[in-house]
Amino acid sequence: MLPQPAVGTDHPLHRFGPQTRRAQPASRHAAALAHENETLAHAMQLMGATMSYPHNAEIFGENEPAEYLYKVVSGSVRTYKILTDGRRQIGGFYLAGDIFGLQFADEHTFSAEAITDTKVLVVKRSTLAALAGRDAAVARELFTLAGRELKRVQERILLLVKSAQERVAGFLIEMAERAAAGNIVELPMSRQDIADYLGLTIETVSRTLTGLESTAAIEVPSSRRIVLRNRSALNRLNG
């Protein structure tokens, strides 16, 4: 998708050696930033390392110690859990710019995999915690982040109690809000991923998409590309 993002080279300080490190408080940076709510992003870039994961590679596993916080630079990530009956439940999708690994427990409660070839910025949790202790703006941002995550999960609960059509419509609306270029949504994930996210089967997802297409609410020119033709109809379905 993005050919060699310049972000990857965005000077984690360690590249230039320790002498570039300065003992200035992080809050100094905040003042220098146009938007103070970018303090965290800034800090992550400074303190983090960029890692690359190919298609389907594991980023971390369930029950591993949760040492790091991750930010998607490019590509896309799914978190998931395998249930005892063998089914897979997807915890969430994370696209470029999203932060994941924000469990507050000592261990990850989900595993994480790259859906497509993905670059992520990795920051030690303890480092961020220390920074948050010094810089209230960072602490506030972390709270905001936690709040967003909580809200997203709560909204998914609302989705999961609805009909298949409503779930798929809701999913498309969510993805459109997060990753739309106009009315065209490029889905990085497979039908199986979507099904495991929505608690449906691939057959039902597929049939529902076909159904939406037949009512002219969407078009599906290729399986990973969806064109939203009638958003208000989708919104109506979403409830």
Add this chain to the structure above:
Amino acid sequence: MLPQPAVGTDHPLHRFGPQTRRAQPASRHAAALAHENETLAHAMQLMGATMSYPHNAEIFGENEPAEYLYKVVSGSVRTYKILTDGRRQIGGFYLAGDIFGLQFADEHTFSAEAITDTKVLVVKRSTLAALAGRDAAVARELFTLAGRELKRVQERILLLVKSAQERVAGFLIEMAERAAAGNIVELPMSRQDIADYLGLTIETVSRTLTGLESTAAIEVPSSRRIVLRNRSALNRLNG
């Protein structure tokens, strides 16, 4: 950043008059407490007001500004949302000791009602935020709280994709962990509440309970009282 707020309530000493106030950091108090993770509970008691709500009374409404944080002193609370089709989705149940209203947004995303006659401790969010800015222990506790809430919601997602029997079994296990006296679980909420929590109908909930009773996994001596007879069977159902 932290302009010495007049909120002299940051420790118990204020009870003995303003002259006892000292310019010591709040973290000192944490060390004085037996369990440092009770700082927040302590602060809430000092700074909060106790309010009483009768059966079915509204505590706050969806879309109202979220000014307060609440802690259940006695009784029980449900949060919920009315969907556009008229159905009601319950966001969560909160029992004695639980904290709710922990949205991070400016407005509540759910309404809250007392299930039974309930007393809650109410604390202004802004007061807590100020305290968290001064006292890192409080900030940490708030994070822990947010993490617990997030985990609970995530686990509910896992529940919602399962069969009716698994959902009900999971619900009983959850309630048993939170409010059990031995093997006896007293449910404060109605079947309708349970159904709206699990995304089922009251008929299905009722039938499922009857089914579990017929397999000797539970007993239902009265509709709000459940006796767990075979926890391992329930755990097996829960997946």
Add this chain to the structure above:
DNA sequence: CGGGCGCTTGACGGACCTCAATTTTTGTGG
């Protein structure tokens, strides 16, 4: 060009919802 994988489409059955009647529990006034 052939094989494999992801996706779609079809037929069928079962789990859960809907509608309805009955029983049990709760609340109220005498």
Add this chain to the structure above:
DNA sequence: CCACAAAAATTGAGGTCCGTCAAGCGCCCG
């Protein structure tokens, strides 16, 4: 404390949505 009414919960019958099983199609990659 009992009688009655209202609400909550249970039970039953029938219908529907979605899961299961299976076949067929399209696309990518070797």
